[in-house]
Amino acid sequence: MGRKTHAILAILGAFWLTSCGVETASAQGREPPYWASLRYDETNMRVGPSREYHIEWVYRRKGLPVRVLRSRDEWDLVQDPEGTQGWISGSQLSRTRTVLITGNAIVALREEPQAASRLLWRAEPGVVAQLLRCQKDWCEIDASGRTGWVKASQLWGDENVVAEEREAG
Numbered sequence: 001m002g003r004k005t006h007a008i009l010a011i012l013g014a015f016w017l018t019s020c021g022v023e024t025a026s027a028q029g030r031e032p033p034y035w036a037s038l039r040y041d042e043t044n045m046r047v048g049p050s051r052e053y054h055i056e057w058v059y060r061r062k063g064l065p066v067r068v069l070r071s072r073d074e075w076d077l078v079q080d081p082e083g084t085q086g087w088i089s090g091s092q093l094s095r096t097r098t099v100l101i102t103g104n105a106i107v108a109l110r111e112e113p114q115a116a117s118r119l120l121w122r123a124e125p126g127v128v129a130q131l132l133r134c135q136k137d138w139c140e141i142d143a144s145g146r147t148g149w150v151k152a153s154q155l156w157g158d159e160n161v162v163a164e165e166r167e168a169g
Contacts, residue, residue, distance in 0.1 A: 035157055038064045039094040045086035049075035056086050063128045065098045065157030081156045097131040099157035109148025113138030120148040134158055
């Protein structure tokens, strides 16, 4: 094979990897709003949907949940747990569902989805955990290998937030 053939194969390979590679949050084929999380230890939020806009925030928290409000090309308008909105490249977001423990008090992680269930762990506000599943007003989470059930009202990043806002709006 000649150099041209190698170059063409390299370009086709790159195209194939791009089209069949890791699915970004914006490529989920879902209609906003939906949940995503930050893919990397450092993620830039911009004031507009391209690298030409200046950076408004730099997040240094891999896994932080964000709510995708709108998508435009390869960019997503997201909202963070504090309500700040801005644009993040879809390649910087993950489909992994995470939640943030909210409030000002320590939260109990329980064995079953009920307040009277055995206490397994305690977690401080600000802890980011993987969302495993939800049942009614409770969600099962995994915080660094420690799993348990938490009241959904003590979390930011679960579907109940979207449902409550739709009912109120």
